[in-house]
Amino acid sequence: MSLARLAGGSRLARLLAGGELHRQPERKNSACLHSTMPPCDFVPEKYESYPYEDMLKIRRQYVSPSLVPYYKKPLLLHQGHMQWLFDHEGRRYLDLFSGIATVGVGHCHPKVTAAAQKQLGRLWHTASVYMHPAFQEYAKKLTSLLPDQLKVIYLTNSGSEANDLAMILARLYTSNFDIIGFRGGYHGNSPYTMGMTAIGNYKHGLHNGFGCQTTMLPDVFNGPWGGSQCRDSPVQTIRKCSCSSGSCHAKDCYIEQFKDTLATCVPKKIAGFIAEPIQGVNGAVQYPVGFLKEAFELVRERGGVCIADEVQTGFGRTGSHFWGFEGHGVVPDIVTMAKAIGNGFPMAAVITTAEIAGSLAQGVPFNTFGGNPVACVVGSAVLDAIEEDGLQKNCKVVGTHLLQKLAKLRDEFEIVGDVRGKGLMIGVQMVKDKESRQPLPAEEISEIFEDCKDMGVLFGKGGIYFQTIRIKPPMCITREDADFAVDVFHAALTRHKERRAATK
Template identity: 75%
Template sequence: MRKVTAAAQKQLGRLWHTSNIYMHPAIHEYADKLTALLPDPLKVVCLTNSGSEANDLAMLMARLYTRNFDLICFRGGYHGASPYTLGLTSVGVFKPSIANGFGCQTTMLPDVFRGPWGGSHCRDSPVQTIRKCSCSQGCCEANDQYIEQLKDTLRTCASKAVAGFIAEPIQGYNGAVQYPKRFLQEAFRLIRERGGVCIADEVQTGFGRTGSHFWGFQTHDVVPDIVTTAKGIGNGFPMAAVITTREIANILAQIFHFNTFGGNAVACVVGSAVLDVLAEDDLQKNSEEVGTYMLLEFAKLRDKFEIVGDVRGKGLMIGIEMVKSKDSRQPLPAEDVNQIGEDCKDMGVLFGMSGIYGQTFRIKPPMCITKQDVDFAVEVFQAALMRHLEKTSAK
């Protein structure tokens, strides 16, 4: 990423910081580049420093614009750890034992592996679940059941009019959980019928990581009203953004809103350079090709090892869910998963570990990864699994 480093160094020598009260060329150039990658009417950008800040602002926009309060989110979702976004984050380890995030209602996660309903061809992935179903072509009974659960949430836990609904196109921290293919289309319709706006949290899925599309929401054939992004936007530089319609953005004129460091000159040139590198190195295509290869290689291990329950994902956003057995789908104890992860680390590969029960390896490698890197990672993971089985059989 020499180009990104050089852009930051050059800007540091010219103008390090001014708040976005004062416009500068870098912020205009970056806003033009970013919005060119989004469909109409998503053409207004507000820059912040982190995903939590971006989702905070999206929540504020939704409530100001609709004049409603309730926000709907998925169980298992992670949208930030600020006092405001903790209401949207539905992972117990992040929750403090004090009041936080009022007005956020969770609904059942449409998880077609661990949830009560699933099937053989529910998700947009080269690898499907081990669960069987009797759905005819073009139908998905699991999707219908999970939509009924969302309707039940709207009938019982929310007011008649809601502020909005937020979802990651693929749930990140919870282990790359994917929903039935048509779920978000129907969910967006239900929310909009109740006066709410739809927010896509692209902090982990955006910028080509899913391979087939630049944005995760595009894989669901939907257009949200608000998009939030961070992490990949600056390749690790503290930067985030909220992109929305002009109509929704104009609601901020009701208050005096600005962000001291969001949209500073260095962040904007870094973000601009990242977009250039993504295009020049064709990293979205690499995510699709290498990610599909990785998914299929890990799926071979799922077929070989009883404790590998599910392999899922799209592009270079992959989850490997560990179980006691495929029949029970009960999560492998977190201490066992951690030990497998430690063994992988000792052999030279870092795998993230997450999930509600700490049962899932979450794999989001750099988008420049090669098939040779994948082969090494798969070899290491297989060796760690074999070591684990040897230890448990010796007990």
Template identity: 70%
Template sequence: MALLKVSFLQMSKRCLLQCGICWKPLSKLSVHISPKMPPCDFIPERYESRPYNHILEIRKQNFSPLVSTYFQKPLLLHQGYMQWLFDNEGRRYLDLFSGIVTVSVGHCHPKVTTAAQKQLGRLWHSSPVFLHPAIHEYAEKLTALLPEPLKVIFFTNSGSEANDMAMLMARSYSQNADIISFRGAYHGSSPYTFGLTSVGTFKPKIANGSSCQTTMCPDVFRGPWGGNQCRDSLVQTIRKCDCTPGCCKANSQYIEEFKNTLHTVVAKEIAGFFAEPIQGVNGVVQYPRGFLKEAFQLVRERGGVCIADEVQTGFGRLGTHFWGFQSHEILPDIVTMAKGIANGFPMSAVVTTPEIASSFAKHVYHFNTFSGNPIAGVIGSAVLDAIKEDGLQENSQETGSYMLLKLAKLRDEFNIVGDVRGKGLMIGIEMVQDQDSRQPLPLKEINLIHEDCKDMGLILGRGGLFSQTFRIAPPMCITKQEADFAVEVFHSALSRHMEKRAKGKF
């Protein structure tokens, strides 16, 4: 033991971190050995900015009190490279959350970085009243990836702004007011989109987003109906299902609830219906197969338009298709996109049909000073190139499926893992008190598992109405070796947690 202690002390802390070993005093080492972190040939620069405590003080004094942070001791991030993040002390983390599902092709992806740097030396900003080749070339490239008649683009700067415009567009085209969204949906935090967003944490106490109504989310795990044949995923719920092939009883029951919404809480004619192909903030919630197709038809019968919110699901993340709506075999009237569109640069877009665009122009004069600036065009184009040239949609399908199936095995081992679900590199792990009750695992326990994963070098996201779901949406360049590491870390964290539970610590 003494020799072991000496050998640890002789190694540098930096060396230990690069090897993926969590450095701790020997007396505090657990019997559990942290999984070994995969190698990374990138060496971060030395952190030379303000000390951690100074940064924390600025945060407390000068930032909005509404902006919360992960972890008891928030991470001070310094540098990123592809799927890796480095903090101010040089510690390395595998990023499974991508800045909230935003870094699509990798932190500081060389192709995107080079393109941005080159444009920065030419022209940062003009405005939409001038022509610039970058944004026009990008518009041509992006619309080529969308089916007819989705060919007219309005550039904006954030997902909230894109959905805000889509709401206005739906109302001006239909000349109706009511818009429906799912409970558990997150579509933004602007005064308009607050009405669409249906997660209590984000709902303001003051009046907002009038003429917005919610309908039951067809959640086949937590909702009243669902079984083990319902969703478009390699992993189904553990709930029993007596559906026959081609006939999903849960889908039929959720459609009846949707019809009930149309009959009771909205006017006879409506403006539209917003849906994420897979709910993101609510914890990667998937609907029964065929639900959106039937819902879209019902909405159109009422004079409304159908909007697909692709802010988190688009750009190849789901693997099987470039856009999430394609996996539902539907064609929206309006598509909104942001986040992964520009790998972290503030950019978003609304794409619609010529008919809806023309109607919108008759009723609304829209102008945005920063929309479609030259840098946005160059970065957006470089992201599309990286997705294609690096085979990232294919990797999302292959590596995402690989990770999803490995994570699903944890559900068989740990009773607090209630559900594992998702497509491609958009995965949710819903934590419960036990699988029979499906009641959310208490927040205190969720936080401890989250912290333990971070301490072993793994950054996970959080979601769900009770923050009970771990969200996995890494940069799409992640490898199977790194997926193995992630699963091993999560397994280790769950094992440690269950030991504490067995000792009556909760």
């Protein structure tokens, strides 16, 4: 039976049955969609590796089964250009997940690619026991973008390593041990950071987390308190707000919970507190305005240092500021960063004060590839591209436009519970219904994902129950791209609604 007949002959089903929506992206496809896929002048090379079925066999035999692909028929990606990805058959997709917020300035950005190619012909690697220009130049360039006291840098290969080192620094500097984080936070999957990561799917039942405590997440949509005036976003939750002028009731209540954690779960002196300015893996969860500032003060009163995990929020993605912590009006003691720092090249950084960095000198800290010449040149080119291409401003303009359009879908569809975020860091939480706020079943979200992919748009998943659509695209996407993505999402939601109606 055809897909069109299965769905009652809907226009969307006929569109999906032929798969023409992304094969011929420049053509007006159907009255179901109000926009076509924006044009792209880039022509991918012909795919000449293993056939698709052979690739599947190799993956099943040699790749860890824990690495589960998103789609029923996994995508075999071949090439990328800015906000676009191309599969082995030449089909084009608008990438709204960018390798989990990693490809910041665009796939194979010409400036970054050229810088890497030039350095590869000069010097691939030398350890930090020697000097080379790229390391020193990049250290100065990157630290100049942070507050004056944050001027000492340590380069690593991943966000997990960076957060691992930040936890070590906090403990060495304060001579205390306990560290606090939020439930729903994701800080890595190394033995140290797994203790701070508070999403059950990323736990492995192994010994971890000694000295790590989590506190209630100040989530104004899912938590017990919150409403329509609580978060720093162009789109607020639809919950009614109990805030009065000049104060936030939700913030005050969550601060009391934070104080309770300090009073009951940790000693009088602690090593620190780690938080993402906006939670990433948990689905762009934002805290009430003013919460992080008060929490930092409480931590410092206990002798602890404050760590900002900028792995996903950094490098202009939130639009209003270059770093996520700036939007909260705070200055951390330690900042960690990764992902967009190298536009997909494996690198990360920890930046802190001279005093805190000095505590590490009692031993011999060493990272073989931290400060690699190619990584430093790539990182420098990324910073140039962000500035020259106006990507922070683009995040604010296009991100606000996208958030506002998604909010209209929330008003139209019962299963769209919350739309939140800043800039191009966006979460769309899917629910059974707005009253219960219970997560939409995973199989239903997967069907929506499949439909969006078939129409040429790739989203991400997040949240405790993978109930949130994560939108973290390359920061170069346009308003036209955003309009197309929303139109595709609208079509997929419409089809979901038809499926529900057909089963009643």
